[in-house]
Amino acid sequence: MANDNTKNRKAILVTPEVCIGCRACQVACKSWNQLPGIKTKNNGTYQNPPDLASAAFNIIRYSEVPSEKNPVRWLFVSRRCMHCDDAGCMKICPAPGALYRTKEGAVAFDRDKCIGCKLCVNACPFDVPRYDADGKVTKCHLCFDRIGAGMQPACVKTCPTGALRFGDRAELVSTAKKDGFGTIYGEEDLGGLGTVYAFKEEPKLYGMTDDPAIPSSVVFWHTVLKPFAVAGLGGVVAAAAIHYLAVGPHKEEEEV
Amino acid sequence: MTEMVRKSSGDEILNHWVLAVSCILLIISGYGFLFQTEAIGSLFGGFNTMKTVHNWVGVVFILSLLFSMRHSFKDALEYDEDDRQWFKVAGGYLSHKVKVPPMGKYNPGQKLYYLAILGAGIAIALSGFAIWLVQGNQTLILISHLVHNVSFCIFIIAVPVHIYLSTLANPGTFQIMVNGTLPLEVAKKRYPKWMKAAGKM
Ligand code: HEM
Ligand code: SF4
Ligand code: SF4
Ligand code: SF4
Numbered sequence: 001m002a003n004d005n006t007k008n009r010k011a012i013l014v015t016p017e018v019c020i021g022c023r024a025c026q027v028a029c030k031s032w033n034q035l036p037g038i039k040t041k042n043n044g045t046y047q048n049p050p051d052l053a054s055a056a057f058n059i060i061r062y063s064e065v066p067s068e069k070n071p072v073r074w075l076f077v078s079r080r081c082m083h084c085d086d087a088g089c090m091k092i093c094p095a096p097g098a099l100y101r102t103k104e105g106a107v108a109f110d111r112d113k114c115i116g117c118k119l120c121v122n123a124c125p126f127d128v129p130r131y132d133a134d135g136k137v138t139k140c141h142l143c144f145d146r147i148g149a150g151m152q153p154a155c156v157k158t159c160p161t162g163a164l165r166f167g168d169r170a171e172l173v174s175t176a177k178k179d180g181f182g183t184i185y186g187e188e189d190l191g192g193l194g195t196v197y198a199f200k201e202e203p204k205l206y207g208m209t210d211d212p213a214i215p216s217s218v219v220f221w222h223t224v225l226k227p228f229a230v231a232g233l234g235g236v237v238a239a240a241a242i243h244y245l246a247v248g249p250h251k252e253e254e255e256v
Numbered sequence: 257m258t259e260m261v262r263k264s265s266g267d268e269i270l271n272h273w274v275l276a277v278s279c280i281l282l283i284i285s286g287y288g289f290l291f292q293t294e295a296i297g298s299l300f301g302g303f304n305t306m307k308t309v310h311n312w313v314g315v316v317f318i319l320s321l322l323f324s325m326r327h328s329f330k331d332a333l334e335y336d337e338d339d340r341q342w343f344k345v346a347g348g349y350l351s352h353k354v355k356v357p358p359m360g361k362y363n364p365g366q367k368l369y370y371l372a373i374l375g376a377g378i379a380i381a382l383s384g385f386a387i388w389l390v391q392g393n394q395t396l397i398l399i400s401h402l403v404h405n406v407s408f409c410i411f412i413i414a415v416p417v418h419i420y421l422s423t424l425a426n427p428g429t430f431q432i433m434v435n436g437t438l439p440l441e442v443a444k445k446r447y448p449k450w451m452k453a454a455g456k457m
Contacts, residue, residue: 092401094289095303115307117387122397217402225405226290232413240420247350250426 009085009105010147011169012156013176014078015198016206019163021046021060021076025155029058032143032154052079054132057140058155063207077206078155078164081128081140082186083107083194088123088214091222098137105169105194106142125190125212142194172196190214261443261456263361264436268327271320272433278317279415285310286408311388318381321374329374331360332367338449339364349425361450372414380407 029035035055040048047062058080067073083106090099090107098114099107116135121127129139143153147166151157156166165172169192173184176198185203186193189212197203204210264272285306288296300306338357347365348356362370383400390396422429432438444451451457 094292095307096292096294096297098303113303115303117307118391119387119397119401122394122401215398217398221402221405225402225409229287229290229405229409229412232409233416236413236416236420240416240424243349243420244424247352249424250348251352 008103009169009192009194010142010167011083011105011172011194011196012080012142012153013165013167013172013196013198015163015165015176015181016075016077017163017198017200018161019060019076019078020161021062021074022160023060024158024160025058025078025164026056026060028154028158029140030055032146033057052128052130052139054130054138056130057081057138061207063205065205075206076163077197077208079126080155080195081107081142082126082190082212083142084125084189085191085194086214087190088125088218089120089129091214092119092123092218094119102142102144102148104142104144104147106144106147107194108141108144109137109139111136111138123215123218125214126209169194169196259440260437261440261451261454262437263432263443265327266436268324269433269436271323271327274316275320275324278313278320279411281313282310282317283408283411283415285313287412290405290408311384314381314384314388318377321377321381325374328362328370331362332370332374335364335367336360339367349421358448359446359450360453361447369414369418372410376407376410376414379403380411383407 030037035057038049038053038055040050043050045062045064047060049056049059052059058078061077061079063075063077064072065075085105087099087101087107090101093099094117095113095115097110099109099120102108111132114137116131116137118131118135120137121129121131129137132138143151143155146153152166153164156164159165173187173196176184176196179198181198181200183199183201183203185197185199185208187196197206197208199206284296285300287293288300288303288306289310297303297306300309338359341357342359342364345354345356347363348354349365380403383403386396386400387404390400422433428438428442438446440451440456444457448457
């Protein structure tokens with residue numbers, strides 16, 4: 001389901017291998033989007049805040065995995081909206097314009113148009129959208145305001161290691177392959193993600209979702225129920241009109 | 257002067273109008289959500305207002321639907337041999353030539369319609385409340401979203417049929433929802449068993 005922008009589609013390439021977990025990206029995002037700090041508790045990991053939140057559009061997920069050489073291996077991966085080409089959030093949203101596609105292929109949101117029904121979070125394969133204090137949607141918007149003006153996303157600009165790179169999606173993917181990354185997570189999933197990940201190891205090791213998909217009930221609703229509702233309404237209206245002309249209204253006299 | 261018989265009581269008529277208006281408002285606004293129809297949104301003054309209206313009219317709708325059980329539930333559960341025969345001639349809806357068996361106050365088509373609306377109405381209300389009020393339970397919300405939309409399909413097909421049959425297709429019927437009465441002579445023809453039970457025939 002490639003959209004019209006596939007050709008000049010922009011993307012962020014995450015290379016977790018070179019991420020040092022400094023979280024400058026988290027700070028840059030907060031600063032650009034003027035998001036407040038969040039009070040959190042120490043829960044035994046450096047991952048903080050523990051999850052995406054209305055004031056945290058991106059987080060570094062820290063996972064500790066067993067290792068032979070060291071007591072433990074520490075893996076860092078940037079988690080944020082994937083800007084799916086086939087986006088579950090956009091599919092289910094009942095309010096036009098609340099979630100929209102930018103010309104760069106990003107999925108941005110319009111706070112004023114969101115009606116706060118919270119359906120999108122349930123249709124997102126990556127559990128991304130969050131709600132602010134007024135119940136309005138918030139999430140990473142690929143810095144649509146910056147990239148529209150020819151700048152890099154704030155998180156990318158600040159990343160000191162190149163773990164986050166922004167650019168032409170097709171170029172980013174082919175460079176990563178040339179650099180020897182065997183798995184490009186998100187290359188094909190959901191029509192191709194706008195946040196792609198370059199891995200040499202199993203993405204699962206880094207806590208990535210296997211085979212992400214829009215919930216099947218949402219797909220069924222979109223492809224079957226919606227057309228059925230229109231056809232059903234059209235069908236009964238047509239049937240009533242035909243009945244009226246062919247059979248006509250009930251007449252008392254005809255009754256025996 | 258023609259003698260009239262009362263088919264619907266005052267509270268029944270009032271409740272039917274509350275039910276009908278709320279249901280139609282919900283169908284229209286629901287259709288606007290389903291297809292992100294800007295024109296329907298503007299009708300309600302924007303999608304934000306439309307959501308508030310949809311949610312609260314939903315409350316009115318379910319209360320009215322539950323109240324309607326007082327008038328319609330018992331009848332809707334009782335079917336006899338004539339009712340079974342009624343289906344064989346498709347209620348006489350498809351041709352005026354067939355002989356329709358004698359009916360009571362409501363024909364089986366109407367009774368089944370009531371049960372369908374009652375079932376789909378309770379389902380759409382419960383699922384609607386879940387989508388509206390529950391947070392952080394993805395399975396419940398996705399099931400509710402599906403149930404809400406399946407019930408919507410039932411409504412969008414059944415309600416227009418009901419409206420057509422009670423207006424254009426059967427002249428004189430609409431009046432029952434205005435003043436609750438119809439001429440005795442008509443009632444004797446349409447609902448002979450009910451009239452017999454009432455001692456009018
Ligand atoms: C107690 C009754 C009801 C409640 C509480 C309710 C609530 C909701 C909610 C919360 C939504 C999600 C969008 C929003 O937040 O507005 C919704 C959507 C919708 N409703 Fe209802 N509703 C009720 C009854 C109905 C009825 C009677 C119909 C039609 C006969 C209907 C049709 C729809 C449709 C088609 C949608 C959009 C589909 C979707 O995007 O899920 N609703 N309703
Ligand atoms: S990751 Fe979720 S919120 Fe982001 S575009 Fe995809 S479905 Fe939408
Ligand atoms: S919460 Fe807002 S953005 Fe999400 S589906 Fe509802 S209206 Fe759309
Ligand atoms: S692209 Fe922008 S909004 Fe998205 S995580 Fe980076 S800084 Fe935040």
